[in-house]
Structure formats: structure tokens, C-alpha cells
Amino acid sequence: MIKKCIGCGVVLQDTDESAVGYVKDINKMDYCMRCFKLKNYNEASTLTPNYSNLELVELINVQFDKCVFLVDILNISSEVIKVFKKINIPKILVISKLDIIPKSIKVNDIIKRIRLVYQLDANIITISSLKSININLIRKFIGNDKACIAGFTNSGKSSLINTLVNDNRVLISKNVNTTLDFIRVDSDDFVLYDTPGFRYEHTYLDEKKLTNLTITNLIKPAIYQLKPNTGILLDEIVLFNNSNELTNLTLYTNNYLPIKKVFKKPDGNYLNMRLKNQDIVIKTVGFISTRNAPDLDVSKLEELIEVRETLFKVM
Ligand SMILES: Nc1nc2c(ncn2[C@@H]2O[C@H](COP(=O)(O)OP(=O)(O)OP(=O)(O)O)[C@@H](O)[C@H]2O)c(=O)[nH]1
Ligand SMILES: [Mg+2]
Incomplete structure (x- = not known):
């Protein structure tokens, strides 16, 4: 056997x-x-699940009645939403790790903004497995059907399963690729399936050869008002204000990333951006909201960075 x-x-x-x-x-x-x-x-190990993203989508679509699709609140990007849109069984988009964002950010606003920015017509809810927030909404959605908990790696799928069944059944860790295959989890009320995570095409973790940048505590959004011709260094990523106006940036990123101010633009390749009420998403790191950045140079590989209309009301 x-x-x-x-x-x-x-x-x-x-x-x-x-x-x-x-x-x-x-x-x-x-x-x-x-x-x-x-x-x-x-x-930590370097094993990755043996499924491509496409194979995972196909398996989910044929094997299950319903899909609970998680994305953690700092890692919403068009790459993730594109995969969510490919799921063609009854589904719900679950924004996880709600407890890491400050209470001043209104959840309903975020949901509305996600619908608008990503042109989504789906059912969207926000949860925290750690603080058991809105877990009953997931139970209600699943009902008696054969459901899977899916999503990109590290989005909190296994943590949600353990919270739903109120037991430490599946392994959770701060590393990516913890769950490697489908796992059936039985409880008195329902049968659930944990799934391996979808993989990002290219991430800051790959760049740095790291296995995790997980944020488990409340993030304190760091607000920077950059004077003309100054910048900030976020670990190795440079954001430099070339304009003669003040530029406001609010960082919703991992608190462990070292942040320094710079007064001269370091050499390197830059993407030039003119932003107003937009977010710069840096995959697996978080995002930076800009109220006004008329001439901003951002360093680092293009595939890591995505610009979108802002999701959080800029503070
Ligand atoms: N703050 C907070 N952290 C969470 C929450 N849910 C999960 N995490 C953390 O996120 C990390 C990843 O959790 P997992 O449940 O292993 O994530 P997963 O989606 O199963 O990951 P893979 O199996 O690797 O794809 C762990 O460090 C968890 O403690 C939550 O609701 N709040
Ligand atoms: Mg897991």
C-alpha cells in the first residue's frame, strides 16, 4: 500500500x-x-513541487468541485490573478494574512480596489488564519463539497487547512514550497485537500538565493518623503527621485529588509517611472505606494516589478 x-x-x-x-x-x-x-x-530544502502551474490548474479543474484560492495581501500581482482566472470551477479569491496590515486600512476598500484594478468579477474575502478572522466564511463556501485550498507558494494554504480543522495536520513553514503534493485532510465536517503552491516566474527570492521573506508580524508601513535628487535603497533596490519636487513613498514591505537613504544615484540600470496614486509591486517583497512620483528611477530587473493603480489608500 x-x-x-x-x-x-x-x-x-x-x-x-x-x-x-x-x-x-x-x-x-x-x-x-x-x-x-x-x-x-x-x-530548509530546495525541493520544488513536481507540477508546472498549468498542470496544477488542470488538476484542480478536473479533480475538485470548488477551489478556495489564497493570495497573501502583500503579494497580489497580475501574475497571481492570471492563474486565479484560469480556475474554472466555483471559486473564491481569499486575501490572506489580513493581520499583517494596519487596522487603519479598510478591508472593503481593498476588495473594491482589487475588483477594479484587476477587472475581477469574483467572490473575494479577506482572512487571517493566525487570528481566525473570517474562517467561517470559508466553511460556508465549502459546504459539503470536495474542495481544495490552492494558491501561490507561501500564501498560507496549509495554515488555513490547520485552522479549518483546528489541528496541526499538515506541515507549515516560513519557507516556500513546503507542501509538495496534494494532501487529503479529513475532519468531522468535511474533506479538504491541501495543494502544492503555484510558483512565481521570477522573484526576489531567486535573485537573492533565499528560501523565505515571510512576514508574520504586523508591518509598519514606512513613509518616505524624498527630497529632489535623493533616493532610498531597499536592500539592493534603488528608488531615486530625479524631479525637483518632493516624492512620497509608502513601503508595505518586509520589515527585515534594510532601508537606507541615498544622496547620489548609484550606477546601474534603471526603469524611469512617472507615477501618481500607483503601486510599485516587487514580487515576494511587497509593494510601494506613491502619492506623487513625477520622475522616479527604479533599479533592478524588470520582471520583478509591476506598476498598478494603488490598492491601499495612500496614508
Ligand atoms: N501573519 C500571518 N502569517 C500567516 C498566516 N497564514 C500563514 N502565515 C505564515 O505564512 C507562512 C507560510 O504558511 P504556509 O501555511 O506554510 O503556506 P503554504 O501556502 O501552505 O505554503 P507552501 O506549502 O510552501 O506552498 C508561514 O510562516 C505561516 O506562519 C496568517 O493568517 N497570518
Ligand atoms: Mg503548504
Whole structure:
């Protein structure tokens, strides 16, 4: 009989130590070696799920009655919404990790803005698994149907499953690609499926060879008023105000990223932007709202950056 790892969903095997799903004793162990190390020693691995984004969409569309699709509040981008739009079974877009944004930001406004900015006609709700906010709305949506919890990697799918069943069933971690395969989770009320995360085409994590930039605490939006010909350095990303006006930037990003002011533009390639009430999304880092940036140079690879009409009312 096939036995699967209860942490990540891969098939367990006790024959090849270097292959996926290895356990010393298949009869006694429920976690593969990788999940055991991740769970007990927080040792990250570089394994990725064995499905392309397209394969995942196809499997979700044929195997399930309903799809709960998560995106964490700092990582909403056209790449994510494009995948959500490909799901053709009854679905709900769930904005997760609501607890990390300040209470002053009105949730209903965000939902309205998402609909408008991404031209979405879908059912959208906001949740926090950590603080158990709006979890009942998910229960109501699922009903008695065969539902899966899907979304990009690290969006909080497994955390939502554990909150829904009120038990630590599946492995969660701050790293990307924790869940590697589909996992059936039974509870008294329903059957749910955890799924491997969709992968971003290109991210800041790849750039930096990092496995996580997870934000688990409330972010404090950092507000910068840049004088003419000054800039900020966000880790390695430069935002430089070339104009002769003040430029306002509000950063909704990982608090761990070092931020420095710069008074001379560092050498490098820049994208020039003229922005008003727009957001610069930096994939897997968060986003920066601009009230007024008439001549802003932004460094770093083009694929990491996306500009959109602002989602949060600029503070
Ligand atoms: N603040 C906050 N953090 C959360 C919440 N839900 C999940 N997280 C954190 O987000 C990180 C990823 O959570 P997971 O549940 O493992 O995410 P996942 O979508 O299953 O990730 P993969 O399996 O890797 O695709 C962990 O550090 C969680 O603690 C939430 O509601 N609030
Ligand atoms: Mg997971």
C-alpha cells in the first residue's frame, strides 16, 4: 500500500536516501526525512513541487468541485490573478494574512480596489488564519463539497487547512514550497485537500538565493518623503527621485529588509517611472505606494516589478 508523508504529501519510500520521500522505517514514520528536518530543525530544502502551474490548474479543474484560492495581501500581482482566472470551477479569491496590515486600512476598500484594478468579477474575502478572522466564511463556501485550498507558494494554504480543522495536520513553514503534493485532510465536517503552491516566474527570492521573506508580524508601513535628487535603497533596490519636487513613498514591505537613504544615484540600470496614486509591486517583497512620483528611477530587473493603480489608500 502506498503511504504518503503527512507533512508534504509525497509518497514515502525507504530504499533511496537521496530520493524524495525517504524514511528510515516506512512502518514507523509518517514524515519524510525532509519534513522531519524542516519540522524539528527548521532546515530548509530546495525541493520544488513536481507540477508546472498549468498542470496544477488542470488538476484542480478536473479533480475538485470548488477551489478556495489564497493570495497573501502583500503579494497580489497580475501574475497571481492570471492563474486565479484560469480556475474554472466555483471559486473564491481569499486575501490572506489580513493581520499583517494596519487596522487603519479598510478591508472593503481593498476588495473594491482589487475588483477594479484587476477587472475581477469574483467572490473575494479577506482572512487571517493566525487570528481566525473570517474562517467561517470559508466553511460556508465549502459546504459539503470536495474542495481544495490552492494558491501561490507561501500564501498560507496549509495554515488555513490547520485552522479549518483546528489541528496541526499538515506541515507549515516560513519557507516556500513546503507542501509538495496534494494532501487529503479529513475532519468531522468535511474533506479538504491541501495543494502544492503555484510558483512565481521570477522573484526576489531567486535573485537573492533565499528560501523565505515571510512576514508574520504586523508591518509598519514606512513613509518616505524624498527630497529632489535623493533616493532610498531597499536592500539592493534603488528608488531615486530625479524631479525637483518632493516624492512620497509608502513601503508595505518586509520589515527585515534594510532601508537606507541615498544622496547620489548609484550606477546601474534603471526603469524611469512617472507615477501618481500607483503601486510599485516587487514580487515576494511587497509593494510601494506613491502619492506623487513625477520622475522616479527604479533599479533592478524588470520582471520583478509591476506598476498598478494603488490598492491601499495612500496614508
Ligand atoms: N501573519 C500571518 N502569517 C500567516 C498566516 N497564514 C500563514 N502565515 C505564515 O505564512 C507562512 C507560510 O504558511 P504556509 O501555511 O506554510 O503556506 P503554504 O501556502 O501552505 O505554503 P507552501 O506549502 O510552501 O506552498 C508561514 O510562516 C505561516 O506562519 C496568517 O493568517 N497570518
Ligand atoms: Mg503548504
